[in-house]
Every structure is written in structure tokens, then in C-alpha cells.
Amino acid sequence: MRSKLEEEIRRIEPLDESAIQQAEQHLLNLTKPPGSLGKLEDIARQLAGITSSLHPDLSRKAIIVMAADHGVCEEGVSAFPAEVTPQMVLNFLAGGAAVNVLARQAGADVRCVDIGVNAELSHPELISRKLMHGTNNIARGPAMTRETAIEAVLAGIEVVDQLWLDGYRMFATGEMGIGNTTASSAVMSVMTGDSPEEAAGRGTGINDERFAHKMAVIRRAIETNAPDASDPIDVLSKVGGLEIAGLAGVIIGAASRKCPVVIDGFISSAAALIAASLCKDAVSYMIGSHLSDERAHGQLLLKIGLSPVIHLSMRLGEGTGAALCFHFIEAAQRVMREMATFDSAGVSRG
Structure with missing residues (x-):
């Protein structure tokens, strides 16, 4: 039993840093000051790192x-x-x-x-x-x-x-x-x-x-x-x-x-x-x-x-x-999916 538990633990990997960076870049391009959505942005980056996707399907x-x-x-x-x-x-x-x-x-x-x-x-x-x-x-x-x-x-x-x-x-x-x-x-x-x-x-x-x-x-x-x-x-x-x-x-x-x-x-x-x-x-x-x-x-x-x-x-x-x-969590996902970027909305960056 112990070996089975150890095997399961060995399967756990660090988060996908490249996906986290992609999420960060996407958040920086959205029509808001950097970091202004606080923990919603933290969740969005974390979900990207966990799933290796900017838009994971977590509906179930x-x-x-x-x-x-x-x-x-x-x-x-x-x-x-x-x-x-x-x-x-x-x-x-x-x-x-x-x-x-x-x-x-x-x-x-x-x-x-x-x-x-x-x-x-x-x-x-x-x-x-x-x-x-x-x-x-x-x-x-x-x-x-x-x-x-x-x-x-x-x-x-x-x-x-x-x-x-x-x-x-x-x-x-x-x-x-x-x-x-x-x-x-x-x-x-x-x-x-x-x-x-x-x-x-x-x-x-x-x-x-x-x-x-x-x-x-x-x-x-x-x-x-x-x-x-x-x-x-x-x-x-x-x-x-x-x-x-x-x-x-x-x-x-x-x-x-x-x-x-x-x-x-x-x-x-x-x-x-x-x-x-x-x-x-x-x-x-x-x-x-x-x-x-x-x-x-x-x-x-x-x-x-x-x-x-x-x-x-x-x-x-x-x-x-x-x-x-x-x-x-759904709010964080909607921000990533639905919010306009500075370019798409024609909004000037700060």
C-alpha cells in the first residue's frame, strides 16, 4: 500500500511555468491596469499552470x-x-x-x-x-x-x-x-x-x-x-x-x-x-x-x-x-475568455 501511495505522489509535477507566463502576458494585454483584478488574476495564472491551458474546461x-x-x-x-x-x-x-x-x-x-x-x-x-x-x-x-x-x-x-x-x-x-x-x-x-x-x-x-x-x-x-x-x-x-x-x-x-x-x-x-x-x-x-x-x-x-x-x-x-x-474561479476564467485586449478594443495603454 505504501508503494502505491508513493507512486501516486511521484506523479505530481510542478506547474507548467510556460503556461503561467502565457497567462500573465494575456492578463497584461487586457483592458485594465496590471494586477487590478487581484486574486482573480492569481487564480487565472494558477489554472493555466495546473492545466497547461489558458482556457481549460472545468465545467464538470x-x-x-x-x-x-x-x-x-x-x-x-x-x-x-x-x-x-x-x-x-x-x-x-x-x-x-x-x-x-x-x-x-x-x-x-x-x-x-x-x-x-x-x-x-x-x-x-x-x-x-x-x-x-x-x-x-x-x-x-x-x-x-x-x-x-x-x-x-x-x-x-x-x-x-x-x-x-x-x-x-x-x-x-x-x-x-x-x-x-x-x-x-x-x-x-x-x-x-x-x-x-x-x-x-x-x-x-x-x-x-x-x-x-x-x-x-x-x-x-x-x-x-x-x-x-x-x-x-x-x-x-x-x-x-x-x-x-x-x-x-x-x-x-x-x-x-x-x-x-x-x-x-x-x-x-x-x-x-x-x-x-x-x-x-x-x-x-x-x-x-x-x-x-x-x-x-x-x-x-x-x-x-x-x-x-x-x-x-x-x-x-x-x-x-x-x-x-x-x-x-468561473469569474477568473471568464476574464481570460471574454475580456477585450487593448488592441481589440482600441484602448490606449497606460
């Missing part, structure tokens, strides 16, 4: 929602019970969640993956990749075995493989799993060196007392498991989550197929940190969608090397921020 786009449960919920770290995870998966499949609404508006499809939900789920649209019925309680021992962590990453890659064969050319990360901000904060703390107090947030909106307890649980999980910060798979297996590992695989899979991948909020960014640690070049294929209201998200994005496109004080997850970011 999928938000991959990885769902899994967390044994650490036994410690009372969330405002919601663990039963909400399978209930929300069914809501995604019925098209009734926030991410479904925003995906429809953006012309994207939601694909929900059961990678570790603690319930038996059946639905014709569900992608079943269940490896465990939820992770073990990280406050008492490892979340999963090393082999299972690698399997989860490979599962994410395999989902991208299939969707790519179905014609999808742009992906986004989404997740569902009660307790997953606790695991994500633990991953961040280990990988960045930030303290559990700096890495933790209020997740589903817990009160001060439960927040203090959550930080203590994260610290205990790290002390109990002693994950190796230099080994992202070790970190995943000891204090991570199945959906976090799966999303790391989604990111690696997208990058290896030269497809952009839009990163959602805090949990998705923890997965992005794992993917970046496994392969530095993977970061070039990521687009940071938004700045979450989860307090450590900005610092986490900084450590990955991502700059968020939007800031709407959101903290829902699911892929909602990524769905909204699709509109800005």
Missing part, C-alpha cells in the same frame, strides 16, 4: 464530502451527538444540506463518501469506502492503524480516479464527522508546533467550559500517542480521522491528474496540511476557498501556503466555502 466539478465518525466524541468535545454524522450523510444524499444548495447554485455535483461512519448506510448515490465504524478514541490510544491510515488516503485517490474517468476536471473538499475539529486541531498542533490551545476552536459552537475541556482532551491525545511530526501518516493514524486521511487522498489524486482542488475550511485544511507534507508540489494545485471563523484556520492556511479567496465568517464545513469559491 465535484465536491467530495468524506464522512466518518470519531471515537473522541466519547469525551464530550462536541455540542452535537455522534448520531448526527449518519443523519447528515442521508441529508447530503437527499440534497437538503447547505452544501447541496450552494453546489447547485455553482453548477457542481456533491459526491458523498462513507469512509468511516458508525452506522450501516445504503443509498444508490452513496460511495461506500468504509474502513472502520469510526476511529478509536484518540484520548486513549491511536485513532487507527498505520495501514488503515494509508488505506484511507488511497481511498480518496481512488474516488478522484473514478470521478476523473467520469469527466470531472475540478474538485473540492468537504467533510462530515462529529468530533472532527478535535482531530483536526490535534493534527495541526503536531504538524505545526502550535499548542493545543492555539490550534483548537469551538467547532460546533461549544461553551467556555466545554471548550476548555476540548483543549485538555487534545493535549491528552497528543501526549498519549506521541505522534511523529515528521511522518504525516503517523500523525494521521494516531490523532487524525478517516475523513481527514480521505481528503488528503482527494488532494493528492487531483494534483496527480493536473486538476485544481478547492480547499474548504478548517478540517479540509488539516487534510491539506497532510497532503502538503506528503508532497510539497501538491500545494500548487490547491485553491484556498475561504477563511473560516474557526480561530486557528488563518494560521493553518499560512502554514500550508494558501491565501483564502473569501471571508464570510463561515464555519459550517461540508464544502460550503469551496462551493462559493467556484463562482470566483
